[in-house]
Amino acid sequence: MTKAMLKQPYKRPGVTINGAEAEVCLWAPLAKSAAVKLESKGDILPLEKAAYGYWQLTTDKLLEGSHYKFMLDDKDALPDPASLSQPDGVHGASAVVNLNAFKWSDANWQNPVLQDYIIYELHTGTFSDAGTFEGIEEKLDHLVSLGINAIEIMPVAQFPGERNWGYDGVFPYAVQNSYDGAKGLQKLVDACHAKGIAVILDVVYNHLGPEGNYFNEYGPYFTDKYNTPWGKALNFDDAGSDAVRHYFIENVLMWFRDFHVDALRMDAVHAIKDFSPVHLLAEIKGRVDELSKETSKPHYLIVECDLNDVRYINPPAQGGYGMDSQWIDEFNHALRVTAGGEKTAYYSDFEGISHLAKAYNDAYVYDGQYSPHRDKHFGSKAVDNTGEQFIVFSQNHDQVGNRMLGERSSELFSFEMQKLMAGAVLTAPFLPMLFMGEEWAEANRFMYFVSHTDPELAEAVRQGRKAEFAAFHAQGEAPDPMTEETFNNSKLQWALPAQGKHKLMLDFYSELIALRKALPALHQLNRKQTFAQADEQQNTLILS
Amino acid sequence: MTKAMLKQPYKRPGVTINGAEAEVCLWAPLAKSAAVKLESKGDILPLEKAAYGYWQLTTDKLLEGSHYKFMLDDKDALPDPASLSQPDGVHGASAVVNLNAFKWSDANWQNPVLQDYIIYELHTGTFSDAGTFEGIEEKLDHLVSLGINAIEIMPVAQFPGERNWGYDGVFPYAVQNSYDGAKGLQKLVDACHAKGIAVILDVVYNHLGPEGNYFNEYGPYFTDKYNTPWGKALNFDDAGSDAVRHYFIENVLMWFRDFHVDALRMDAVHAIKDFSPVHLLAEIKGRVDELSKETSKPHYLIVECDLNDVRYINPPAQGGYGMDSQWIDEFNHALRVTAGGEKTAYYSDFEGISHLAKAYNDAYVYDGQYSPHRDKHFGSKAVDNTGEQFIVFSQNHDQVGNRMLGERSSELFSFEMQKLMAGAVLTAPFLPMLFMGEEWAEANRFMYFVSHTDPELAEAVRQGRKAEFAAFHAQGEAPDPMTEETFNNSKLQWALPAQGKHKLMLDFYSELIALRKALPALHQLNRKQTFAQADEQQNTLILS
Incomplete structure (x- = not known):
């Protein structure tokens, strides 16, 4: 068996608590060196180079709640891309979480069949x-x-x-x-x-x-x-x-x-x-x-x-x-178009009751027809x-x-x-x-709301939102996100x-x-036995 | 039937001779007007707007050999994107060709089954x-x-x-x-x-x-x-x-x-x-x-x-x-690697006789393995x-x-x-x-040779070719394309x-x-009955 055919040493990325130890797995294929930097005492734990650009370590120095970052080569330490917790936000240190610590009480839980989902x-x-x-x-x-x-x-x-x-x-x-x-x-x-x-x-x-x-x-x-x-x-x-x-x-x-x-x-x-x-x-x-x-x-x-x-x-x-x-x-x-909603942007492709009937019958309204909004058959x-x-x-x-x-x-x-x-x-x-x-x-x-902490980005989003709705100024100003x-x-x-x-x-x-739960006709989802017919004059839909 | 469901009026693009007339079909969805410009007398034949951004015309003014261009709005005339002939090169006028004029003599021709292709x-x-x-x-x-x-x-x-x-x-x-x-x-x-x-x-x-x-x-x-x-x-x-x-x-x-x-x-x-x-x-x-x-x-x-x-x-x-x-x-x-060829660039993924055997047996050498050259499973x-x-x-x-x-x-x-x-x-x-x-x-x-008529492009190709092979200067200079x-x-x-x-x-x-034609084992291409085994010591392949 050639090297190229070796099984990959992939593990779950990030830090995984495993008993008294933690397993660290990081992908950083271009780095010459990589290390964990513990935020509390500033300890540096070098990672070991593994195959395919991965770095790994088994250590007892990373515990539940430990704050850490990764250092690549001699650059500034950065949060873990597979961090399980960012207690100080997206720019701060990552924190170790033991996902296995939670005491589950749902042993008897049965995920419903998908057909029954509401x-x-x-x-x-x-x-x-x-x-x-x-x-x-x-x-x-x-x-x-x-x-x-x-x-x-x-x-x-x-x-x-x-x-x-x-x-x-x-x-x-x-x-x-x-x-x-x-x-x-x-x-x-x-x-x-x-x-x-x-x-x-x-x-x-x-x-x-x-x-x-x-x-x-x-x-x-x-x-x-x-x-x-x-x-x-x-x-x-x-x-x-x-x-x-x-x-x-x-x-x-x-x-x-x-x-x-x-x-x-x-x-x-x-x-x-x-x-x-x-x-x-x-x-x-x-x-x-x-x-x-x-x-x-x-x-x-x-x-x-x-x-x-x-x-x-x-x-x-x-x-x-x-x-x-x-x-x-x-x-x-x-x-929404059937209900009298506006016909702008992506709604412009829709004709109301006949298209609603088509959605009932065929799921996709556009299943091969020309879509004016997309300007192609779709x-x-x-x-x-x-x-x-x-x-x-x-x-x-x-x-x-x-x-x-x-x-x-x-x-x-x-x-x-x-x-x-x-x-x-x-x-x-x-x-x-x-x-x-x-x-x-x-x-x-x-x-639409955001709370970017980068002021430039925040301003860009604010301006972008304004520009997006510039044509709608008659309806008022877009709220500041x-x-x-x-x-x-x-x-x-x-x-x-x-x-x-x-x-x-x-x-x-x-x-x-x-009603939906009680009536088999409504929850059995038998598409072949359901047929919707549009009455365009009355703007009504007859289901049979 | 709604407009969106109409059948499209698509024709073959370009100019098609049809008896004594020519059919013109051009797609120019953003143009406000479009016309054929006959190069000989400078006649302008306006095209008629059709659906989906197409323009069309049936005319007896375009004949076999007529030189023409298209004019969109008031812009310079350009060659036909579906031109059948560019007698004066890529920047020149297009020329009408009647593809149906050729007298074929191959009525009895039988395209071989693909399996027999050499x-x-x-x-x-x-x-x-x-x-x-x-x-x-x-x-x-x-x-x-x-x-x-x-x-x-x-x-x-x-x-x-x-x-x-x-x-x-x-x-x-x-x-x-x-x-x-x-x-x-x-x-x-x-x-x-x-x-x-x-x-x-x-x-x-x-x-x-x-x-x-x-x-x-x-x-x-x-x-x-x-x-x-x-x-x-x-x-x-x-x-x-x-x-x-x-x-x-x-x-x-x-x-x-x-x-x-x-x-x-x-x-x-x-x-x-x-x-x-x-x-x-x-x-x-x-x-x-x-x-x-x-x-x-x-x-x-x-x-x-x-x-x-x-x-x-x-x-x-x-x-x-x-x-x-x-x-x-x-x-x-x-x-080529088996034969002793170099192992640079895409050849670097190949190991010689064992990979040749794999190609014989499996067609693809990489059929799920990690490829170092591509840096991914492939x-x-x-x-x-x-x-x-x-x-x-x-x-x-x-x-x-x-x-x-x-x-x-x-x-x-x-x-x-x-x-x-x-x-x-x-x-x-x-x-x-x-x-x-x-x-x-x-x-x-x-x-590698080209004959671009645009001097800037020609120079760019020349320089690009030089740069591509800069590392190989010991082998001489790349020929001027x-x-x-x-x-x-x-x-x-x-x-x-x-x-x-x-x-x-x-x-x-x-x-x-x-020999290949004479021996059924060689031309029947039964992959299940062919097996190649590599002998890495001898650098030989045994087919059975």
């Missing part, structure tokens, strides 16, 4: 007054009584400051310190399971946030081969890509294994550029299937994908990536895919928060129309998803669901969900 | 003294007596000047004027068929040459989404890509239908960046299959691909692109693919011409070693390919095959080829 998307910082995992835990009874059995948590990877949707996360292994960190998330998942609620975690594998991004110092995490809306693409198929793939694959496994998360929702996977024979997602699928055999639990993989391409959800034998389910924004777009046919492979909603964080003012449906559509929209989602032969607060027609907006006020004004108002029309809406949603 | 790669400009298709035709008897039944012609799309390998071609529909143009190629194909020789045409769909490249003036032929070694990628999946795909698909069909070409060899398809649900190559395959039904002839699609990814050659039902065959450079690399397993899906050689234009001095194997390996290498190729369970002159151990080199001398010194010497050791080599090749 999903509730929430943002930790604005879901509760506390803006933490603890804050979510306190409200689980509300979700149980609503009939929800799966929450989808917007990304929790450490981001700069304390206010962010999560898509600027830059430490994919570290749970946001201001949310309660890793242990807080473990506690929340355990509590959810005790209440019969599955946890879907939103993870971002298509880019890394701009602030606190030290990845280039460590190795070729990025490639020039592809460009994304967020700059250079992560390197999934160029020289050095083995380690980058490994980094993200181990991240997937960590959430399932160490956090007992039930499903991942992978953000914008169309921006994962990978021309390898086995696409990163297909490799993830294979590794997660192996893990499922070990854990004897189902672990679902859900993707956000803007390609209408069944390759993502088809089985590997057909050349697919084997993802369990995907979001379909087109259902949302068709629904999409593939999803004839052989099952209902649970598609997730539908009448609003999510994007459709709300990417508006200049962040208006929810509650502000844009009449009360009765909101009910119709809820009905459309909850009777669809797909998995339904609500956006937090929708169930009581929350009045607060959900706005950097202020605490914008964040606070985006929080749910928990007094509302007990009041007047908010209570009415909550009762309506609860009953609709109960 | 391929001979040649470059029109340097194969004969004349450097034209006529020059090739005069030498067909030599190829017949050698036993060749398929010639592969390096790209003939119009390039700047008169000397080019063909990969700087910038008018994919126009046959190089200095080679004899479209009619010359039709005549050559007809002559080949009369002699029992199939014609493979090398076509470049991954980039367009830099000089005479007016495509950006017409529309979004390129996209910022991906980068290639040659700059921005052709736009196969971004806004406007329908027309770009159509442009290249119609080009494929033209070669088969109007030039009776038997197979296309598509250059470097790994650089065709396309994340559509149906990859451009898969769409080409579908359209070519349809054409095959019309013509009742097989039309083969061969790709050069640097990905060791069976997706390219697997059937569509398995998620493949359905290509008939692909080049495997790795066989070449393993063979390749997929080609277990279920047939022998004719792989094309092997001991040298081609790249391995020869990309050397600083352009030395052929004849200069680098002993006479006996050249014979062994020929044996390795012609006994492999794959399709064999020779590079012109190899059969008589041609002594002239095959160098711009001089006619470099081109002339790359021509085959047709006096040689009658002389001494050249004649010996020619006889050896002829006998080997005859």
Whole structure:
């Protein structure tokens, strides 16, 4: 056997507590030397060079809670790219966390079959007054009584400051310190399971946030081969890509294994550029299937994908990536246009009731037709895919928060129309998803907010946001994403669901969900037996 | 039916003679007006706006041989991007050609089954003294007596000047004027068929040459989404890509239908960046299959691909692109290292006889192992693919011409070693390919040459070539690619095959080829029944 055929010495990257010792694994292929720098006493622990650009060490000097950085050659020490904790934010030292210390009480938990999922998307910082995992835990009874059995948590990877949707996360292994960190998330998942609620975690594998991004110092995490809306693409198929793939694959496994998360929702996977024979997602699928055999639990993989391409959800034998389910924004777009919403930007492709009927029948509205907005023929046919492979909603964080003012449906559509929209989602032969607060027609907006600590970047975001909405100045000024006020004004108002029309809406949603659970025709998701017909004159949809 | 669902009014782009009239079709989605400008009298024929950014016209004013350009808005007139003829070079006017005027005599021609192909790669400009298709035709008897039944012609799309390998071609529909143009190629194909020789045409769909490249003036032929070694990628999946795909698909069909070409060899398809649900190559395959039904002839699609990814050659039902065959450079690399060739650059991944045995057995040497040169695990397993899906050689234009001095194997390996290498190729369970002159151990080199007419570009190429080989200055200076001398010194010497050791080599090749044809074990390409074992001590390969 040649050297080239040796099995790789890959371990989980970062620092892993293993009994009384810690295992350190770092990928830094260009470094001549690498060391751990302990922040307390300034001790330097040299790492040993291993194959393929990795460095490793087994040491008893790194303990739970130890603060450390890595030093490459003689350069300034930097946080660990696979840090599990950033107690002082994205620029500070990393802290050791023992993920195995948590005492789980969910041995009897059964992840529901995916077909039964009724999903509730929430943002930790604005879901509760506390803006933490603890804050979510306190409200689980509300979700149980609503009939929800799966929450989808917007990304929790450490981001700069304390206010962010999560898509600027830059430490994919570290749970946001201001949310309660890793242990807080473990506690929340355990509590959810005790209440019969599955946890879907939103993870971002298509880019890394701009602030606190030290990845280039460590190795070729990025490639020039592809460009994304967020700059250079992560390197999934160029020289050095083995380690980058490994980094993200181990991240997937960590959430399932160490956090007992039930499903991942992978953000914008169309921006994962990978021309390898086995696409990163297909490799993830294979590794997660192996893990499922070990854990004897189902672990679902859900993707956000803007390609209408069944390759993502088809089985590997057909050349697919084997993802369990995907979001379909087109259902949302068709629904909102049907409900009288504006027809600008991506909504311009949608025609209302006929397209809504098409979404019911075919999942993808564009499955081969010419799309004016995209200026090309677009999409593939999803004839052989099952209902649970598609997730539908009448609003999510994007459709709300990417508006200049962040208006929810509650502000844009009449009360009765909101009910119709809820009905459309909850009777669809797909998995339904609500956006937090929708169930009581929350009045607060959900706005775009950040809290970058780099003043230049903060100003760039502020100006970028202004420029983006310059054409809409008649509607007022875009809220300043950097202020605490914008964040606070985006929080749910928990007094509302007990009041007047908010209570009415909550009762309506609860009953609709109960109906969906009770009626086999609504939850069996048999796409072949469901047929939607549009009556364009009446602007109604007949389901049969 | 909505507007978005209308069938597209796509026609073949460019000017097509249809009886006494000519059909004009131009894609220029951003133009406010478009017109044909007749060069002789300066007449302006306005084009009519059609759907999807196309412009069209039926006119009796464009005749065979008419010189014309297109005018967009009030800008300078430019050549037709789908020009069939550029009599005055890449910057000059386009000329109308009636492709249906040629009188074919090949009605009884039968394209051999792919498994029987014995391929001979040649470059029109340097194969004969004349450097034209006529020059090739005069030498067909030599190829017949050698036993060749398929010639592969390096790209003939119009390039700047008169000397080019063909990969700087910038008018994919126009046959190089200095080679004899479209009619010359039709005549050559007809002559080949009369002699029992199939014609493979090398076509470049991954980039367009830099000089005479007016495509950006017409529309979004390129996209910022991906980068290639040659700059921005052709736009196969971004806004406007329908027309770009159509442009290249119609080009494929033209070669088969109007030039009776038997197979296309598509250059470097790994650089065709396309994340559509149906990859451009898969769409080409579908359209070519349809054409095959019309013509009742097989039309083969061969790709050069640097990905060791069976997706390219697997059937569509398995998620493949359905290509008939692909080049495997790795066989070449393993063979040359085995023969004692240097181990620099891409050869550094190869270990000699054990890798040659692996190429025999598995087609891909790297089918999942770590490749040091690429610094990643690389390749997929080609277990279920047939022998004719792989094309092997001991040298081609790249391995020869990309050397600083352009030395052929004849200069680098002993006479006996050249014979062994020929044996390795012609006994492999794959399709064999020779590079012109190899059969008589041609002594002239095959160098890199261009004849750009843009002085800045010419100088840039000259300097780039010098810089590329700066480290090799001990071996002498890189020949100047711009001089006619470099081109002339790359021509085959047709006096040689009658002389001494050249004649010996020619006889050896002829006998080997005859043997391959005579012995079922050598031409049935049953990969499951062929097994190669490497003896590393003896540096020999035992085939059984």
